[in-house]
Amino acid sequence: MTTIPPPLPKxxxxxxxxxxxxxxxxxxxxxxxxxxxxxxxxxDRHETELVEQTLGAVxxxxxxxxxxxxxxxxxxxxxxxxxxxxxxxxxxxxxxGEPRDADTLIAHLCCLDGLSGDLELPLKATLSxxxxxxxxxxxxxxLKSTVALEADHPQRFHALSHDLREELAQSIYTLMAEELxxxxxxxxxxxxxxxxxxxxxxxxVWDDAAIEIDDFAPILESAWHARNSCxxxxxxxxxxxxxxxxxxxxxxxKVLEFFARDSSSADESSxxxxxxxxxxxxxxxxxxxxxxxxxxxxxxxxxAGGVLGRQIEELEHSREIDPMALYRSYQRRQLAADFRVMAxxxxxxxxxxxxxxxDLLDQQT
Numbered sequence: 001m002t003t004i005p006p007p008l009p010k011x012x013x014x015x016x017x018x019x020x021x022x023x024x025x026x027x028x029x030x031x032x033x034x035x036x037x038x039x040x041x042x043x044d045r046h047e048t049e050l051v052e053q054t055l056g057a058v059x060x061x062x063x064x065x066x067x068x069x070x071x072x073x074x075x076x077x078x079x080x081x082x083x084x085x086x087x088x089x090x091x092x093x094x095x096x097g098e099p100r101d102a103d104t105l106i107a108h109l110c111c112l113d114g115l116s117g118d119l120e121l122p123l124k125a126t127l128s129x130x131x132x133x134x135x136x137x138x139x140x141x142x143l144k145s146t147v148a149l150e151a152d153h154p155q156r157f158h159a160l161s162h163d164l165r166e167e168l169a170q171s172i173y174t175l176m177a178e179e180l181x182x183x184x185x186x187x188x189x190x191x192x193x194x195x196x197x198x199x200x201x202x203x204x205v206w207d208d209a210a211i212e213i214d215d216f217a218p219i220l221e222s223a224w225h226a227r228n229s230c231x232x233x234x235x236x237x238x239x240x241x242x243x244x245x246x247x248x249x250x251x252x253x254k255v256l257e258f259f260a261r262d263s264s265s266a267d268e269s270s271x272x273x274x275x276x277x278x279x280x281x282x283x284x285x286x287x288x289x290x291x292x293x294x295x296x297x298x299x300x301x302x303x304a305g306g307v308l309g310r311q312i313e314e315l316e317h318s319r320e321i322d323p324m325a326l327y328r329s330y331q332r333r334q335l336a337a338d339f340r341v342m343a344x345x346x347x348x349x350x351x352x353x354x355x356x357x358x359d360l361l362d363q364q365t
Contacts, residue, residue: 038073038077039051039052039073039076041077041080042076042077042080042209043076044210046167047167050160050163050164050167051142053160054069054142054145054146054160054164055069055070057146057149057156057157057160058145058146058149061149061152061153062145062148062149065145065148066145068141069141069142069145072137072138072141073138075134075138076131076134076135076138079127079130079131079134079135080131080209082127082130082131083124083127083128083130083131083209086123086124086127087124088207089102089105089122089124089125089203089206089207090102090203090207102200102203105122105199105203106196106199106200106203108120109185109195109199109202109203110185110192110195110196110199112182112185112186113186114182114183114186122206124206124207125202125206128205128206128207128209129175129178131209132171132174132175132178132209133175135171136168136171136172136175139164139167139168139171140168142164143161143164143165143168146160146161146164147161161320162320165320165321165323166321168323169224169225169228169321169323169326170212170213170214170221171212172323172324172326172327173213173220173221173224173225173323174205174211174212174213175327176220176224176326176327176330176353177205177213177216177217177220178202178205179330179334180220180330180351180353180354180357181198181199181201181202181357182202183334183338183350183351183354184198184354184357184358185198185199185202187341187349187350187354189349190358191362193362194358194361194362197361197364198357198361201216204216217357217360218252219252219254219255219356219360220353220356220357222250222251222252222255223251223252223255223275223353223356224326224353225249225250225321226246226249226250226251226252226255227246227249227251227275227276227315227326228315228321228322228323228325228326229249229315229321230242230245230246230248230249230315231245231314231315232276232277232278232301232312233300233301234277234287234298234299234300234301234303234304235298235299236297236298236299237277237284237287237288237291237299239272239273239276239277242276242277243256243276246276255356258355258356258359259272259352259356267347267348267349267350267355268348268352268355270347270348271333271337271348271350271351271352271354271355272352274333274336274348274351274352275333275351275352275353278312278313278315278329279304279308280332280333280336280347281336281340281346281347281348282336282347283308286307286308287299287304287307287308290307301314313325313328313329315329330351330353333351333352334351337349337350337351337354
């Protein structure tokens with residue numbers, strides 16, 4: 001029987017100490033790899049690799065934070081498991097003698113008025129949104145841990161923070177798109193054919209947790225990411241510089257073409273101004289009136305904040321996007337649009353994104 005000799009030791013520089021990874025680093029590397037293996041069933045390949053890198057890096061510098069992050073994986077797995085257990089929404093079934101399939105669900109969704117909230121949605125829709133919210137908070141925790149370590153280790157953690165922020169943005173944009181589709185369904189003055197297309201798309205999203213904004217609404221994602229990447233300088237409040245900034249931020253040309261077309265309505269133009277300035281129609285009216293009264297030719301964010309009595313949020317900070325701020329901007333504009341419909345007040349009845357989405361859905365055959 002031939003005996004295989006042990007491997008020869010690797011040569012080292014004379015006098016140089018042999019460096020071994022510390023037990024803590026080795027342990028965290030093994031644990032982060034195991035955690036990443038569990039995540040492969042709930043995240044895509046890029047997300048899994050990013051989480052694995054982050055767990056390893058944070059584990060070396062902040063073991064306590066890494067332990068918390070690993071615990072969040074359980075929450076994500078549990079949420080995903082509950083979603084996976086549900087019947088596909090397009091699979092026919094029956095309850096109480098009534099048939100249920102994709103057509104009956106689409107018909108139901110097209111009749112929503114919004115007053116019942118999630119109570120009128122199928123359970124799988126609620127669980128899908130719960131999973132998405134769990135994922136968003138999961139990514140926010142990972143981002144917080146890397147940002148906290150950037151000051152002392154900028155080269156290693158800045159890139160991780162940037163990539164995590166981009167993944168977080170994609171998940172938040174997906175949530176915004178879902179809410180935008182639901183907002184469209186509860187509007188009375190939307191064509192039924194448009195509502196049916198919106199409802200059909202929502203069913204696809206609820207049925208597949210792996211679907212993200214770039215899979216079903218890439219033009220919306222482009223608009224949101226571009227808006228999330230530029231500042232509003234206010235100036236004369238004519239939106240010229242803001243529109244230009246959106247264009248150079250790689251916004252899909254179809255977005256700018258839609259709002260610049262000759263047939264664009266006054267409400268569409270006003271909604272686009274809301275989008276560009278991160279303000280409601282009412283707030284912009286107050287600012288324009290104050291500029292006239294104070295004989296100002298240009299406005300600044302600081303001045304605008306003083307007039308309105310609130311801080312003007314920037315959607316971008318030091319060349320890094322802030323998707324949470326963009327989500328708040330959308331919610332503010334959507335609530336204002338809903339109020340105008342209820343009160344019969346002047347101003348756009350929809351957000352800029354809703355006007356754009358209706359046009360995109362109507363182009364589908």
